[in-house]
Amino acid sequence: MSASPALFPLFLDLRGRRVLVVGGGSVARRKIEALRDAGARVVVGAPALEPAIARLVDDGDIERLVGRFDPNWLNDTWLVVAATDSTIINRAVATAAEARRVWANVVDDAELSSVQVPSRVERGRLQVAISSGGGAPMLARHLREKFEAQLDESLGELAGLLADQRRRIRRRWPDIGARRAFFERLLSGPVPGLLRRGDADGARAEFERTLEQDATPHPRGSVALVGAGPGDPGLLTLRGLRALNEADVILHDRLVSREVLALARRDAELIEVGKQVGGDHHATQARIHALLVEHARAGRRVVRLKGGDPFVFGRGGEELEILHAHGIDFEVVPGVTAAIACAAYAGVPLTHREHAQSVRFLTALGRDGDDPVDWPALAQERQTLAFYMGVSGLERIRDNLVAHGRAADTPFALIENGTRAQQRVVAGTLSQLPEAAAAHAVKAPALLILGEVAAAATALHWFGPRPLRLEDAPGSRTVPQAA
Structure with missing residues (x-):
């Protein structure tokens, strides 16, 4: 048996044209809404209408034909949609239309249809239509969901800008080859990023500059400072994923998971710039600054990929200051910070009406490893402390908090490899913390x-193995709580 021929894809201009919808239920309502969005003059025919359709008729937004389907309803009609729950009526509509x-x-019903309505992704004037010819609608829906996640809303504004400037573009670049090269420069340049940031004026100015420049200008580079989240690739933001898909160069921290890096554009250059324990962090940071400037000045689209959120103990502010000083375009894509994500994956609410109305994000080691800490403030009850780099100085944390009044039986949860398949949680009380x-x-x-x-980590854990306690360790002895 030979395969059915492929459908011929078209986009219909239905503005002001009569379109008949046969049926008055919820399916008909969804079709009416889509047709009205396209500017069609909608006529609905059915013995009865659901309330939402009836309101459209009463308001004069659509016309109505009362009763069962009559072939004469098709007079002066450009398109008909059969949306009833009766196979007999649907077949009669299809036969009369043919x-x-x-x-x-x-x-x-693909067999009865001469037109298939595809799954669509809409971004303003830009539409992406997906069709399986009616044979695999769930596959088409699955792909639509993927495109919904990957295509930024700003593409609608970009499509509008290009449509408005189409004649000028053709006049400036009448040769098709030169015009194609112009679009490659434009779409790989700063304009899309400026629109994503909501800077329409900046995007238009950059468009004007690109339109009038020579055919082979030196490309302008840019940097996107992207938060990779704590490790689970499902926690990467949609905008972060788009940045990875557009990057020429990715400078990533050592702790960015392999699963997140696997989402990057295949031909992007990956450069690990993570800081090693015990290394010269200042020298490493200076190298990161130099690499950002070097690659951006070479016209590349650079992603600085940081674990968690770049503005929470990530030195993102310092990197932006360097980019700003060198006149390099940049944007920031926030990430899910480790404290929020790891706590959630361990079943710990950072705030709780009965236990804590505030939370503090801290680093166990300050910038120079010896920053002064306001221990009396941290020792106050009914607040949550979230220490990043949480395996550093645990004995110091315990001793200072207890010395300044924090109860020795205050619960803790120590989360290793949070949100990843290797996640472990160790739970106990403050007196037991370092041991x-x-x-x-x-x-x-x-x-x-x-x-x-x-304390909720023990009762509310849901991801990975149950929390471990001190007494679970082979050969360990429970440490008595401090008085």
Whole structure:
């Protein structure tokens, strides 16, 4: 049996044209809404209408034909949609439409339809249509959902800008080859990024500059500072994914997961710039600054990919200051910060009406490893402390908090490899903190949550194995709580 021929894709201009919808239920309503959005003059025919359709008729937004389908309803019609729950009526509509050479779509019946309505992704004037010829509608829907995630809303504004300037573009570049090269420069340049940032004036100015420049200008580079989240690739934001798909060069931290890096554009250059424990962090940061400037000045689209959120203990502000000083275009794509994500994956609410109304994000090591800490403030009850780099200085944290009044039985949850398949949670009380971490050999990356809410890790854990306690470690002895 030979395969059915492929459908011929078209986009119809239905503005002001009569389109008949047969049926008055919820399916008909969805079709009417889409047709009205396209500017069609909609006529609905059915014995009865659901309230939402009836209101459209009463308001004069659509016309109505009362009763069962009559072939004469097709007079002066450009397109008909059969959306009833009766196979007999739907078949009658399709047969009458074929006889009158009117295109017909019968909902969920490819055999009777002469027109298939595709799954669509809309971004302003830009539309992406997906069709399986009616044979695999769930596949088409699945692909539509993927495109919905990948195509930025600003593409609608970009399509509008190009449509408005189409004649000018053709006059400036009458040769098709030169015009194609112009579009390649434009679409790989700053204009799309400016529109994503909501800078329509900047995008138009950059468009004007690109339109009038020579045919082979030096490309302008840019940097996107992107938060990769704590490790689970499902927590990467849609905008972060788009940036990875557009990057020429990706400078990434050591702790950015392989699963997140696997989402990057295949031919992007990956450069690991993570700081090693015990290394010269200032020298490494200076190298990162130099690489950002070098690649951006070479006209490349650079992504600086940081674990968690770049503005939460990520030195993102310092990197933006360098880019600003060198006149390099940049944007920031926030990420899900580790404290929020790791706490959620460990079943710990950072705030809780009965236990904590505030949360503090801290780093166990300051910028120089010896920053002064306001221990009396941190020792106050009914607040949650979230320590980044949570395996550093645990004995110091315990001793200072207890010395300044924090109860020794305050719960903690120490989360190693949070949100990843290797996640482990060690739980206990403040008095046991360094011993419990040592007994279970907790290693970076780890995040420490301290406060009354941390007790929820034992009861509300849902991801990975149950939390470990000090007494679970082989050969360990429970440390008595401090008085």
